[in-house]
Amino acid sequence: MMLDIVDLLKSKNAETVRREDTFSAVLFNQTLECKELVEEAFRFEGITTPASIENTDENIRRHVRESSIEVVLVDLNRSQNVAKDMERISHLLPNHASVIVIGSEDAISTIRNLKQMGFYYLFWPITKEELVDFVKHVYENRKKQAGLGKNRIAKKVAFWGSKGGLGTTLLTSEVGLILSDLKNSSCVIVDHNFTGGDIDIFLGIPDFEKRSVQKGGLTTSMDFSYATSMTKKVNDMLSVLSIKSSELNELELKEYVRIFATELARQNNFILEDLSRSVNSKQDLLYVSQECDIFVLIIEPSVSSVREACRLIAELDKIGSPLRCILVMNYTRPEMSATITRSEVEKCLGQKIDIVCDFDKSAGKDIIEGKHIYQLKTALSSNLHKLTGLILGQQMIPTKRFSIKRLLKGRA
Template identity: 90%
Template sequence: MLDIVDLLKSKNDEKVKHEDTFSAVLFNQTVECKELVEEAFRFEGITTPASIENTDENIRRHVRESSIEVVLVDLNRSQNVTKDMERISHLLPNHASVIVIGSEDAISTIRNLKQMGFYYLFWPITKVELVDFVKHVYENRKKQAGLGKNRIAKKVAVWGSKGGLGTTLLTSEIGLILSDLKNSSCVIVDHNFSGGDIDIFLGIPDFEKRMVQKGGMTAGMDFSYATSMTRKVNDMLSVLSIESAELNELELKEYIRIFATELAKQNNFILEDLSRSVNSKKDLLYVSQECDIFVLVIEPSVASVREACRLISELDRIGSPLRCILVMNYARPEISACISRAEVEKCLGQKIDIVCGFDKSAAKDIIEGKHIYQLNSALSSNIHKLTGLILGQESRVTKPFSIKQLFKGRT
């Protein structure tokens, strides 16, 4: 005899099996958005996302705690949606699909977010509109299509205008700050294939470069394989450093660029360590075409400044859209400088963004296993400022106190 209760139970069980279940999180600015998202998900039978107040610190702390598939970012109180997403983009894992909800009604906003690999949903919305949009994003995700697949790491080239300028030190410290303090996943790409001190700067014991063999590159080379060629520094930072007894430097360059391209798919930053002692003209062309930010490290010497002028002119000739950050690093005491800062800026035709003064204790600190970014020093402060510029933060200039200005404000 047919049991109606069992039949209904069977159909309910089947329905439960077909419910959409995926991990999601909402970073909300408004109660209205939070309530609508939760109601819409419950109504549709989708697992309700965790709701957390939208602050940079909360995003930094929570978004990487588990394998989040969909991130909803409520920016209804934002004065500039594009700028806010540029600021927090490095906090968001590349593997997650990101939906931005905002009340900024502009085609430029949609276009800008699309270029960054984010979806945009204009507020106000209905529950049906939200559910349909989220399902569309999730279906794209399952098919490995849509905007999320276009989101790759920001590539930063740190280029020394000559050898011995501390380029590797700066690259290492930037990577440590981004990974340890900014919670951004990073890979440092070591372009020195026959030595170098990157292991000392990063504090990696028993370090050995990964060995690459001729013919080792196969069609099956993917993110997992590229990751196996890296060495972990901390949970969010790895270093890609290779060598070979069979391949020449140009061939190794091709290998490391293929690895870096794969690693860019699942990381926030790729930091290219390009000391002048190991780079070439092909490197400059690669940087101009593939990188987003160009950190040019110079010193106040004739040779360094002349080379910097040549590099800037060449990038101008190529027409590269690179964002350039100019760093003057005193690897030796300031008294040994033969050119002043003003003369350097006049020669280059642009202002120096960061000046790192000579730190006589830096070498000793590094040998002792300390990291500069963790110390209370002027050099540490300037490296933090440099990292801020890479993240798009404006450099804050402290104005001197003025009695005249104080009284002017009271009149």
């Protein structure tokens, strides 16, 4: 009887060890050779075989969001530029998963670039033993909360209006909706208006209330869960962080919101900072230059807006910021009301305008009716999709223009 009990205990201990060594993984494969080796290696080691899915952006978008997935293997053996391809799909990958890239590109720069993005790199060809050892090493890092996964934080995008009333909150909201609804990227919109604003109208949130914070609310135990509790869900992949206080002044509220944003960046793909207010200071610009990756500067075709934009660009140059700048000219009134032309704006700023949003007289009515611009078939909607594409690093395909003379000549 004693022997049976000992055998039973041994059996339970062995089962516990096996359960601890079990983890969920998925392989997005480009080549049959890689798929077969990965599956064989996992079976050989007694690890649950990962689901194997063809490596396409759409497949990654649909399958990788499961919270149970701990390790993602990405086969890029057919890639012409491994780092560039991973940068393109990075917004599709959840920050909670460890990502192992398998590729045949033998370059130090590839390893360095992937490491900066928080991805592991395994050079192909490999043996089963090498793959198993590498995967185990990555999994051990996960259990210790160490390794490259810790480096993966959200891309921070600052939407900055050169003055008030330029539609900055609208653009921020629509880009957040596109990224979350169509690009399957987890996003948080950070509202920097602590006293009012219309972000709830643009996002379509009924009965919206900013979260209240009090003095002494931030403690050393403040973590991702606490920061998440301060947000309001818009959809499964999009939340908004909007706070207020009767005790804290604006500078203190800015400090609070930045700490929350830092925590939220650990588990999201994008942090979109809505800096639409006209009271943004030089300190705000310094924060953006140090903490953000992309700077979306929104202007209108007016002398005051362009002058302020020139000042902002000069300040960023003085700081030496590595920000990637996207320049958007938004017509909030009919074009005939403009006091300066597009070519004059570009000459003053010394750079081309990336996106021009023409005046849309029906946009206000659509928003009041609860519609989202990105879902409509309008010129403004098309430009919002182009802006999102630029943020994602996608190349814009120029629209072909046909002159009337050439068309008539062709018919003759």
